[in-house]
Amino acid sequence: MSTMSRRFGAYDVTMLRDGVVQASTDHLVHRRGEDALAQARARIGSFPLVVNCFLLTGDNGVTLVDAGCGTAWGADFGKARLALADLGIAPQDVDRVLVTHLHGDHVPGLWEDETPYFPRAKILVPEVELSFFTDEAARQSVPEARRSGFGLAAQLIKAYGARVQSIPHGPVLDGIEAVALPGHTPGHTGYRIGAGKDGLLIFADALHLAAYQPQDLDLCLVYDLDADAAARTRLALLAAAAEDGFAVTGCHIDGYGRVEREGHAFRLDLF
Template sequence: MTDSVLKFWRYEVIPLRDGFFEASSEVLTHARGGPERRRTIEAWAKTTVQMDINCFALRNAEGITLVDAGAGTSWGSTFGQARTAMREAGIAREEVQRVLLTHIHDDHVLGLFDEGTPYFPHAEVLVPEKDLAFFTDPCAWRATPEARRGGFDMAEQLQQIYGPRVRRIPEGAVLAGIEARALPGHTPGHTGYLVQGEENSNLLIWGDTLHLGELQSNDPEIGLVYDLDVQMAARTRQATLELATREHWIIAGSHLTGFGRVRRAAEGGGYQISPV
């Protein structure tokens, strides 16, 4: 399904909700270790955490660009809704010219595949170079706990299925009005995309910098076990929340609902995200 649509200079930005994910609250982590993690879980006071899975369509006169592709139907019948939302927005999969990946995890990459063939038959896939380098490195594979190796499988499938249409990108300008910004920690090459708008209305699509908006903005040291580097992810969250506050950016995330703006909390030294 689609949520609200916003216009940023060249682009109409359409959020596409792909599905809804639920996990045990035991997935919560804390950068200061075990006792603080346990206090966080107790304060959460719920047995589960729940979050959207989103991707985004950017439409302009030159065509269609996606940021991420969701989980497709590989996670079951309750996922893959982004494909329906695209059709409802008048976007055919053949029209998609490129997909910008924030990182190489299942719920961002699986939507690119259709039973071993490209779901987007004409699209290039632009991948942060540091993520692709990590997830194709045999030494990194051996050093990564087995439960966290999904990105290696995704990288292999991506290259097999899209072949020469996979293109590595560095930080910096990737398209007119779109800049790749490194947001490491969740994965080594985790990347956000800054979409240029009018004054004080730039949009940062920040991927998985935060999974739980209210909880993690209030305490950026709270993470989830899906962060490959807990400490770096916490530092990135803190820095990104501060930068978004200072620059008055609108933000959107792979697991947040709708668009928001970040401001400092009145008490406690954290931040708050208010809907736009």
């Protein structure tokens, strides 16, 4: 079992490691062009990307933020399910799942074939995200290689039906706020738990490479549907975290951290 637990606000937050993707420099893009991309590729080389989701426990029961890959990516993934079992949490114990966005390493863990894996849970999806990925006109506007979210949205609705509920940005539960972080997908969303320096922002996929992107704000990954918007979002959240002092973590970050400003860039110190 691979977990990391911390207390933020009114919740115990446990990071659940679902698996690890071995990525290559082919996954990198750079907003400043080919020379900057070549330098980044030489600097970084191949790299692992952890895949995380999160367990939140508090007075309002059991909440997940995302659910990992399930069995969709093979035997090396879906380990978040095993981690929950090791923690004594059965699928029927989960009250709700807060979805950050509709990508294949975040939501297939919600179902098995066409059956809900969490039989009681409500699935709360940001309304911008759900609206986009259920819109046929939007589907036609997206390159074919980036259309997986549309199929995932259909599978989710087929499995959970009316228990899939769209949510606006802002407060969603006591002590939890949905925060718009667009760019990676149109409705890409983080969840802010607690307030001030005792709070945590789960920023999902707004940042993939903790050791590189805070210093090189124009470095992106091919998974970002809108790299320009993703870079603007990343700058804004890093600046806010440095200014306000709240902790951060993400679905591809190996721990929790705090952000420090370094000139025109930033540093993410994990703890």
